[in-house]
Amino acid sequence: MSNLRVYNSYVRDKEDFVSLVPGHVGMYVCGPTVSGESHLGHARPYITFDVIFRYLMHLGYKVRYVRNITDAGHFEEEGREAVDKISTKAQIEKMEPMELVQKYTNLFHWAMDQFNCLPPSIEPTATGHIVEQISMIEELIKAGYAYEVNGSVYFDVKKYAKGHDYGKLSGRVIDDLLETTRELEGQEEKKDRADFALWKAAPPEHIMRWKSPWGEGFPGWHIECSAMSTKYLGKQFDIHGGGMDLLFPHHESEIAQSTICNHVPPARYWIHNNMITINGKKMGKSYNNVIKLTEMFSGDHPMLEKAYSPMTIRFFILQTHYRSTLDFSNEALQAAEKGLKRLMEAYEWLKQSEAVGQRSEVGGQKQEDEGLKKKVTTLLNELDDFINDDFNTAKVMANIFELIPVINSLKDKTIAFEALGADTFNLLKDKLKTFIEDILGLKQESAANDDKLKGVMQVLIELRKEARAKKDWATSDKIRNQLAEIGIQLKDEKNGNISWNLTSL
RNA sequence: GGUACCGUGGCCGAGGGGCUAGGCAGAGGUCUGCAAAACCUUUUACAGCAGUUCGAAUCUGCUCGGUACCUCCA
Incomplete structure (x- = not known):
């Protein structure tokens, strides 16, 4: 059997997967910002990494899967005062920020459960790790890679770039970066435009605020992941994942911060899933084409012809390789729905049927059909090779579909049970259970x-x-x-x- | 403007120098009281133009079209 190979964004190539500590895997995946309801776009990374999590466990690794909840508002709205997204919305909705955050966190958890995503091993929140973030920032200042201005602290990218390869992950050239970054509020405080915030002084209207050595404020966007991944997975861990849109600046900045504090790059393998598009455009807040997950499940959205079940969406996502863009359409979803139905119905029959007592009542061949056995075992064995090849769930699915006519023919007795033989039958049953349920995480949902x-x-x-x-x-x-x-x-x-x-x- | 990536049959999507991907839809057939389901068979393909090669959807160049990141984002 082949070994697991993963595409590492950091080297832009597939590499053999070897964990730092034999038998154990540490995996950090950037979680959602819970300032709003989860949408279809959120489904992709968490289903993708759920399959990766499940597969690593299937391989026998003890996996610690850490996925954060970004619940601290620390975003600036362009052209305005540094007003926290969460607190702005909270004022509109007349809610406590933490109440809002709790509501959307609950909804997120509910959606993940609908998708049959296993909960991560640890799900730390940004607000629960302010102390760790502050001390990491202090270390960065002490190391001379961060500086304070008017109660805010910034990371000195230019200095870092002198001794390190800032931009390697995202393919950025530092000099270009300095020239092309757009004009943003608060830029004048920075020594350099490429510098990013570690801590932001909170303006008076900002509701979410914490005391720090630099005054009251809130953490920068990137520092939480560095602080929490270090705390729970150590200075260096195996896998860091997230959406491709996080490559820059988020992950690039994480690498810089962690490398200075821990003297070692944080992750060995960087895995990034591609985006879901809708009519060819990325689904995102900025595009105003967001379909919330609750709307997907209920069909209550102008773009939706009908409701789509969580398993249909999971299946739809896994039918594509995670590094390709996936274009949404009603037609594609409906095709997935039908395909999933055919798959699950055949599988349900297989699951409840036993090798013993599966004697064909009708006449016909009573001998083993070597050609059939070979075809089935080959298709089954290839499943391991495909999933090992950078988690190619699309190819796994294709092979499973090729097995469906065999299963249905056994059911209809157009293929005699004896033709397949007990061993192959049991292999078929076991392998499909492993892949469909344990690895792909598909379940009967009716x-x-x-x-x-x-x-x-x-x-x-x-x-x-x-x-x-x-x-x-x-x-x-x-x-x-x-x-x-x-x-x-x-x-x-x-x-x-x-x-x-x-x-x- | 800078940097990447992509363009596959009616739709979605794998693959990635010679070997049927797969799903959905379409056509024909088997089965059925009828239908559905299931099973069997089957049509339509690699954006365009050059080049490399015995051979290119796959490599190279150009052209056209599209997307992403550079700003919060999954």
């Missing part, structure tokens, strides 16, 4: 698990079977059609059974 509903359906199915036996087509069609109207689809199978599932209306 209410079809309700025992009472199951009982009711059994009654209706019996009635329909009896009607059909009497060739009472009026009754049998009535049962089928009326159920269809309320979103329950009946399917007459080849073996005379009737199965059912819930459909989205």
Whole structure:
């Protein structure tokens, strides 16, 4: 079997993955800013890294997955006073900042749960680590790489760039950076335009504020991740992840801060997921084309033709490689929905069927079909190679889909069980469980698990079977059609059974 | 303006010098009381123009088109 290779943004190439401490992996992923509701864009990184988290654990690593919650307002609005986004909104909504932050954090957690994303090992908040951030800033000042002006502290990028490669991660050239950075409020305080804030003095109207050696203020955007990753994962850890839009300046700045404080670059492997686009444009606040996750799930948005379930979105995202952009459209989502349905229905049958007792009742071949066995085992073994190749879930999915006709043919008995053989059957079952459930994190999400509903359906199915036996087509069609109207689809199978599932209306 | 990246069949998307990606949709068939589902078969492809090569969707150059980052962002 192949070894795991990951694309490291820092070297712009795929590398063999070797953890710093054998058997353990430390992974830090930049979490959401909870000043607003999570949107479709948030789904991508957290589902991507959920699969990475799951796969590393599958490989046997003990993984500490740290994902922060940015709940401290420390953003400046262009052309205005340094007013905190969170506090601005809080005034409008007449809420306490922390109340607002809590609300959106809860919503975020709820959405992650809907997506079947495993919770991270540690989920630190920026507001809970002000002390750590302040002491890191003090270290930077002591080291001579940060300076204070009017109660704010800035990182000296020019000085850092003399001895270090500032811009390596994001492919920036420092000199260009100095010239092309746009005019921003507060620039005059900085020694250099490329410098970034570590601590900002809070203007009087700023609600979120903390005491510091430099007066009351709030931390700069980049310092929280450096402080918290160091605290929970050490000076150097294995994986640092996030969206590609964070490459610059966020991750570049993190590298600079951490490198000065810890004398070692923070992460070995930088992994960045690409963006979700909508009509070819990045989804983002600045573009006014944001679809919130609650709107995705309810279908309550002008751009949406219908509601899309969390698993449909998860599947849709995993059908694409994480480093490609993924364009959203109703058509694409609906294609994903149908594909997922076919996949899960075949898989559900496979899951409940046993190798023992799977004797084909009909005639036909009773011998093992070497060609079929080889095809199945090859497709299954390739799953490991594909996921190892920089988490290529798209190829994993493709192979799984190639196995579906085999599963359905076993179900319909157009392929005799003996043709596949018990060993291959069990391999198929085990591997698909591992990949579909454990690694890709897909699950059956319909209410079809309700025992009472199951009982009711059994009654209706019996009635329909009896009607059909009497060739009472009026009754049998009535049962089928009326159920269809309320979103329950009946399917007459080849073996005379009737199965059912819930459909989205 | 600077720096990257991308342009694949009706749609979405893998791949990345010679080998069917896959999904959805379309067509034909099998099955079925009918339908659906399922299964089988199947059509449409690599933006354009040059070049390298025995051979290019894949490499190189140019052209056109698009996107991202440079400012908060997943």
